[in-house]
Amino acid sequence: xxKTSQSIDFASLANLLQPGQLITNPVxxxxxxxxxxxxxxxxxxxxxxxxxxxxxxxxxxATEHDVPIIARGAGTGLSGGAVAxxxxxxxxxxxxxxxxNLDIAGRSVVIEPGVVNxxxxxxxxxNGLYYPxxxxxxxxxxxxxxxxxxxxxxHCFKYGVTTNYVTGLEIVxxxxxxVQLGGRALDYxxxxxxxxxxxxxxxxxxxxxxxxxxxxxxxxxxxxxxxxDTVSDAGDAVSALIGRGLVPATVEFMDQKMMVIIEDFAQxxxxxxxxxxxxxxxxxxxxSLSAQMDEIAAVLHEHKVLDIKMAQSEDEREKIWYxxxxxxxxxxxxxxxxxxxxxxxxRSKLAPTLTEINQICERYAIQVxxxxxxxxxxxxxxxxxxxxxxxxxxxxxxxxGYEILETCVRxxxxxxxxxxxxxxxxxxxxxxxxNDELNAMREIKEVFDPRNIMNxxxxxxxxxxxxxxxxxxxxxxxxxxxxxQESRGESNACNKITKIHIPGSTEDACEIVFTSRNxxxxxxxxxxxxxxxxxxxxxxxxxxxxxxxxIEYAPQDLYVSVGAGTPISELQAALTNHNMCVPLTSPWDKxxxxxxxxxxxxxxxxxxxxGLRDLVLALTVVMxxxxxxxxxxxxxxxxxxxxxxxLFVGSHGTLGLITEATLKLNPMPRNRASLVVPVEDLELxxxxxxxxxxxxxxxxxxxxCKGVKGLSDAPHTLIYxxxxxxxxxxxxxxxxxxxxxxxxVGRVDQNHTLSGSEVWxxxxxADEKGSNGxxxxxxxxxxxxxxxxxxxxLKILAPxxxxxxxxxxxxxxxxxxxxxxxxxxxxxxxxxxxxxxxxLTAPKHMIETTDHWGYFxxxxxLMRKLKLxxxxxxxxxxxxxxx
Ligand SMILES: Cc1cc2nc3c(=O)[nH]c(=O)nc-3n(C[C@H](O)[C@H](O)[C@H](O)COP(=O)(O)OP(=O)(O)OC[C@H]3O[C@@H](n4cnc5c(N)ncnc54)[C@H](O)[C@@H]3O)c2cc1C
Numbered sequence: 001x002x003k004t005s006q007s008i009d010f011a012s013l014a015n016l017l018q019p020g021q022l023i024t025n026p027v028x029x030x031x032x033x034x035x036x037x038x039x040x041x042x043x044x045x046x047x048x049x050x051x052x053x054x055x056x057x058x059x060x061x062a063t064e065h066d067v068p069i070i071a072r073g074a075g076t077g078l079s080g081g082a083v084a085x086x087x088x089x090x091x092x093x094x095x096x097x098x099x100x101n102l103d104i105a106g107r108s109v110v111i112e113p114g115v116v117n118x119x120x121x122x123x124x125x126x127n128g129l130y131y132p133x134x135x136x137x138x139x140x141x142x143x144x145x146x147x148x149x150x151x152x153x154x155h156c157f158k159y160g161v162t163t164n165y166v167t168g169l170e171i172v173x174x175x176x177x178x179v180q181l182g183g184r185a186l187d188y189x190x191x192x193x194x195x196x197x198x199x200x201x202x203x204x205x206x207x208x209x210x211x212x213x214x215x216x217x218x219x220x221x222x223x224x225x226x227x228x229d230t231v232s233d234a235g236d237a238v239s240a241l242i243g244r245g246l247v248p249a250t251v252e253f254m255d256q257k258m259m260v261i262i263e264d265f266a267q268x269x270x271x272x273x274x275x276x277x278x279x280x281x282x283x284x285x286x287x288s289l290s291a292q293m294d295e296i297a298a299v300l301h302e303h304k305v306l307d308i309k310m311a312q313s314e315d316e317r318e319k320i321w322y323x324x325x326x327x328x329x330x331x332x333x334x335x336x337x338x339x340x341x342x343x344x345x346x347r348s349k350l351a352p353t354l355t356e357i358n359q360i361c362e363r364y365a366i367q368v369x370x371x372x373x374x375x376x377x378x379x380x381x382x383x384x385x386x387x388x389x390x391x392x393x394x395x396x397x398x399x400x401g402y403e404i405l406e407t408c409v410r411x412x413x414x415x416x417x418x419x420x421x422x423x424x425x426x427x428x429x430x431x432x433x434x435n436d437e438l439n440a441m442r443e444i445k446e447v448f449d450p451r452n453i454m455n456x457x458x459x460x461x462x463x464x465x466x467x468x469x470x471x472x473x474x475x476x477x478x479x480x481x482x483x484x485q486e487s488r489g490e491s492n493a494c495n496k497i498t499k500i501h502i503p504g505s506t507e508d509a510c511e512i513v514f515t516s517r518n519x520x521x522x523x524x525x526x527x528x529x530x531x532x533x534x535x536x537x538x539x540x541x542x543x544x545x546x547x548x549x550x551i552e553y554a555p556q557d558l559y560v561s562v563g564a565g566t567p568i569s570e571l572q573a574a575l576t577n578h579n580m581c582v583p584l585t586s587p588w589d590k591x592x593x594x595x596x597x598x599x600x601x602x603x604x605x606x607x608x609x610x611g612l613r614d615l616v617l618a619l620t621v622v623m624x625x626x627x628x629x630x631x632x633x634x635x636x637x638x639x640x641x642x643x644x645x646x647l648f649v650g651s652h653g654t655l656g657l658i659t660e661a662t663l664k665l666n667p668m669p670r671n672r673a674s675l676v677v678p679v680e681d682l683e684l685x686x687x688x689x690x691x692x693x694x695x696x697x698x699x700x701x702x703x704x705c706k707g708v709k710g711l712s713d714a715p716h717t718l719i720y721x722x723x724x725x726x727x728x729x730x731x732x733x734x735x736x737x738x739x740x741x742x743x744x745v746g747r748v749d750q751n752h753t754l755s756g757s758e759v760w761x762x763x764x765x766a767d768e769k770g771s772n773g774x775x776x777x778x779x780x781x782x783x784x785x786x787x788x789x790x791x792x793x794l795k796i797l798a799p800x801x802x803x804x805x806x807x808x809x810x811x812x813x814x815x816x817x818x819x820x821x822x823x824x825x826x827x828x829x830x831x832x833x834x835x836x837x838x839x840l841t842a843p844k845h846m847i848e849t850t851d852h853w854g855y856f857x858x859x860x861x862l863m864r865k866l867k868l869x870x871x872x873x874x875x876x877x878x879x880x881x882x883x
Contacts, residue, residue: 008044008067013089016057021048032072032090036137036328038337038388039080039423043070043090050095052170052178052208059206059453060176062089068456069174071202073114073145076137078340079422081149081201081458088456091206093144099123100209105693106788106813107214108167108184113144113207117151120212128694130217132159135418136325144207150199150639152418154250154279154324157375159215161418161637163198163646164614168211171197173204173862174449180858184211184786185813185835186611187600187650189882190857191866195613195646196444199639201420202455204448216697218283221249222293223311223320226300227274231255231358231370234276235351237303238374241280242347243556244299245579245667248292251375252279252324253350258369258382265330268323269316274306278374279320284697288727327371328382335367337385339397339424343408344417344635346557347377356407357381364400377557378417378637379408406431417637421459425640429461432640436627440870441642447865459641498524498537504546506620506628506659513657514626516540522875525653527595528567528588536879544594547659552634554665555580559617559634561662564594575665582663583609585757587764594658600650605757607811608700608723609666613649618662621648623655624871634662647866652881655870669723672700674756675736676749678714679704682798684743685716686791689810691739693787696811698722698732701756704794707805707818708763721756760807764816778819779842783826785835787813796829797821816840827854853882 014022023029024045033042044067049055062069068088075082084090097114104127111120117138121131134153135141141151147169152161168182181194197204228234238251254262254277259270271277278300282292297308311317323330331338345353354370361368361383372380381404383397405415405428415421415428429438442460445452503509516523516539524538527545544565552561555578562571568586571593575581585603586596597619602611609615618632631644648656679685685704692702701721711717722732733750740748764780785793790813797815804820813835817826827837839852857863860882867874867883 009065010045013045013047013058013061016061017047017054018050021050021054022046032075032084032092035075035077035080035082037078037080037083037422037424038339038385039083039085041083041085042087043084044087046090046092048092048095052172055091055172055206055208056176056178058089058091059172059174062453063174063176063451066451066453068453069206070455071144071148071206073142073148074116074137074140076141077145077149077422078342078419079416079424081420081422081455082145083423085423085457093142096208097142102127103786103788104129105690106184106786107216107693108786109212109214110184111143111210111212113142113147113210115143117141117143117146124214125217128217129214131165131212131214132156133162133165136328143210143212147198147207147210148200148202149418149420150643152373152376152378152637154252154373156637157251157373158247158249160610160614163195163643164610165212165214166194166198166210167213169194169197169207170209171205171207174451174453178208179862182211183834185784187602187784188857189836189838189853189855190859191651191863192613192646192649193859193862195649196642196644199420199643201422201458203445203458204454206454216694218697220286220289221281221283221317222289223279223281223317224293224296225269225271225309225311225320226278226280226305227271227307228276228278228304229306230275231354232351233304234278234374235354237278237300237305238350239348239556240299240303241296242375242558246292246296246299247667248280248296248375249283250279250281251373253370253372253374254324255370258327258371261330261334261369262323262327262371265333266319266323266326268319270323271307271309279324284725284728285731287731288725291725291727324371331369331382331384335384335386337388339383339385339401340419341381341383341401341404342378342417342419343405343413343415344376344378344637345408345411345413346554346559346634347375348554348556349411349413350374350377350379353379353407353411353413357404360400360403360407364396366396366400373417376417376637377413377635402428412633413635414633414638414640416640417635418639420639421641423458426459426461429459429641437629437631440623440627440629440644443869444642444866447862447869498539498541500541500543502543502546506622509542509547509657509659510622510626510628512540512542513622513624517625517873517875520873520875522878525598525657525877527565527592527598528590535877538878542657544592544659547594550574551660553578554634557634558665559662560665561618561634561660562593564592564658564661566593567591568593568596576668579668580665581668582615583666584612584615585761587761593661593663597649597658597661598651598653603757604701604703604760604809604812607696607702608698613646615664616645616649616661617664619645619648619658620660621656621658624876632662636664653877654867654881654883655876657876671726671729672721672723672752672755673729673733674701674719674721674751674754675733675740676711676751676754677718677720677740677745678712678747679716679718680714682716682795685718686794688718688740688743688745689791691743692720692736693811695732695735695739698724698728699811701760701809702811703756703760704808704810705759705763705806706801708759708807709766711759719754719756719759721754723755760809760816763805763807780840781817781821781823781826781837782840783815783817783830783835783837785813785830785833787811789813789833789835790815793829793833793835797826800825823850823854855882857882
């Protein structure tokens with residue numbers, strides 16, 4: 001029976017809270033009926049939690065009483081996410097709005113969910129730091145809402161979206177117990193549930209704390225306005241800029257209608273006689289700004305620009321942004337309501353998509369205006385609604401909306417790039433995802449929220465028929481892959497006979513998985529085999545080396561799709577010919593794209609470009625029951641449903657077999673140089689590091705190396721690499737030299753060929769081969785802690801590592817130790833600093849006796865539940881990870 005406000009036992013809830021924390025007065029509840037979308041619903045009550053314990057108590061109570069819980073930040077959401085459409089209890093986070101801890105040197109911040117986006121950015125800016133995700137609603141929207149929606153903004157073209165900055169979360173799932181996911185260190189050995197929760201719209205758990213990484217605030221910025229005759233000319237110019245390998249900080253797009261509306265409201269100086277305009281901003285060191293702008297202007301001139309106007313002062317720049325960010329407010333003067341869509345398409349499809357959207361709106365006689373993130377292909381058509389109660393008009397608006405999003409999906413885009421699905425787009429989810437994909441998301445929901453009390457009804461389409469299972473295995477094609485048998489008696493006490501399968505396609509792989517599942521036999525997934533030495537044998541080995549090669553190379557859209565068995569080295573060699581790269585590196589020649597994603601093996605250069613979780617846009621995955629799902633899309637913004645790509649990064653093949661991957665492309669850095677500094681005294685070297693961390697903007701490595709041949713004669717060597725535009729590299733290395741000089745450094749060598757990540761890769765590879773070139777697998781341990789804690793950890797561990805060689809990746813809080821140290825002691829010290837130490841390789845005699853992980857994440861129970869749900873027989877990569 002549906003509960004009514006009268007039948008809910010609010011007295012028992014009030015007993016758990018302080019006076020004033022719960023409101024149930026119907027008049028006061030009216031404020032909470034809406035967010036910024038056109039959806040409506042009255043909650044039964046609102047609670048203002050002050051702490052995580054409040055949240056836990058309320059969630060436990062709600063579960064016991066079967067009352068829906070809807071988290072709310074500022075209520076600026078544009079898809080009805082914070083609307084209590086079927087009643088329930090709203091948790092309003094306005095009181096949990098504290099910045100808990102800012103770590104300036106380590107560049108991270110811990111916050112409560114009610115902190116307002118702009119307040120955070122302004123606070124960290126005072127300390128020279130930068131939080132890039134900047135939704136146009138940043139003056140009001142909260143970080144909790146941003147994380148739950150995976151919000152983006154104008155600067156996400158260069159810097160990425162919210163998920164790229166969330167390293168950890170504390171959440172309260174529906175059982176009321178708090179769970180920490182990730183944290184301040186990177187790459188914790190656990191499923192990336194903080195990546196999964198980001199963008200989950202409050203349907204999996206309540207966010208009570210977030211760990212956020214920050215960047216250095218760029219020292220300079222310049223902004224221009226470019227006017228075009230037509231929308232499609234402006235769209236072509238965006239594609240051309242990107243195709244040329246330019247990376248401005250923003251590329252924002254407005255059509256004429258929108259410019260007139262904004263100009264009327266804000267007098268921002270927009271070119272209202274033009275058909276469309278772009279706001280392009282570049283940032284970096286002062287010397288590089290004009291060089292970047294000259295190059296951009298040259299491309300615009302080649303693409304029919306009518307006029308280019310540079311902002312001449314900070315005032316002028318602010319005016320432009322004020323206008324852009326208040327587009328929604330300006331629209332409100334024209335019509336009492338509007339439907340904002342935010343489908344995303346690969347950027348090269350912008351111009352044709354805009355033409356189609358205009359035709360759709362014309363056909364439905366709907367007025368439309370645009371302002372959107374052109375660089376991301378994230379289109380915001382605003383469909384004007386003159387009367388919300390006009391049923392006929394509303395039907396036309398929704399029908400036009402459906403066709404617009406269908407158009408985006410047809411162009412290999414998505415139904416929402418940043419506003420979320422909520423109520424508004426749930427019916428459109430089947431446009432994008434098939435039943436298997438939707439069911440995979442539903443199963444996650446059931447693992448986290450079995451009673452369905454967390455924001456129920458949001459995201460998922462109501463159609464029950466969708467639960468029918470697909471899966472290609474049953475009716476799949478006959479395998480064309482290779483199959484052979486191998487006895488693995490030597491290394492396996494059970495003397496298992498191992499069948500080796502080499503599928504040639506996703507369908508082949510799917511059939512192999514399906515067959516082995518039916519006879520209950522386990523499968524070891526093998527990429528390049530670089531990690532397999534650590535793993536026990538299995539009845540079937542599924543080798544990915546024939547899932548090889550580039551499937552699609554899309555430089556204008558900055559992505560490349562490849563077979564998962566493609567060696568990274570081959571991919572990079574192919575891309576180098578086009579002056580492009582995927583900012584990944586692996587020490588091992590044979591390492592495959594699938595293997596590196598599954599093991600989440602990141603090089604030091606992730607400090608500049610992000611880690612694998614940031615670089616993988618989409619994956620094709622065969623699940624343990626033979627279902628094939630495509631997760632993510634080849635666009636930089638997709639917030640439709642759960643971000644399943646994050647689950648497969650670093651889950652060591654225990655949740656699925658990756659057969660194809662789509663990765664972000666980057667233009668090859670035009671310039672790169674490194675400073676190499678001999679370090680006689682470790683303490684002093686760590687002080688230099690502390691100061692150098694403040695400088696890092698174009699830096700792609702900051703390493704402290706011991707025992708790495710060919711660097712210096714000193715006990716340790718510091719390496720600082722910067723890459724990017726020549727002007728930025730030169731300016732940064734000059735600053736770094738200045739820091740070192742003040743620190744009393746005697747000798748600094750500048751090297752134009754060496755890069756920190758290559759030094760790291762060669763060191764790992766050399767060890768593996770041994771001095772005589774013969775394969776010699778030794779012990780390699782990776783430690784991860786918050787970057788601020790690595791120097792003190794290093795000081796504690798150094799005396800016991802005299803015989804070892806190591807590289808401390810100081811900016812990322814990682815340390816790699818070869819051949820040495822007492823693992824138990826290293827782990828104990830890492831755990832004290834809320835970090836971890838895992839064994840990456842080991843000689844044969846150690847394999848069976850060592851626990852490679854030594855780590856029990858708070859999410860282990862949830863991990864096990866998900867594994868059990870997707871792989872109840874435990875057949876995929878047994879023993880490869882914690883589950
Ligand atoms: C004028 C305007 C401009 C906008 N521009 C942009 C833009 O450029 N980019 C962009 O991405 N969005 C934009 N938005 C949309 C909106 O501002 C974002 O989605 C924002 O992230 C919502 O934050 P909020 O605090 O208002 O969240 P709310 O609207 O309160 O909630 C949004 C969702 O988050 C969930 N949630 C909130 N807090 C928590 C929590 N602590 N734990 C779990 N779930 C939680 C809610 O349940 C809901 O599902 C804009 C909106 C407006 C009105």
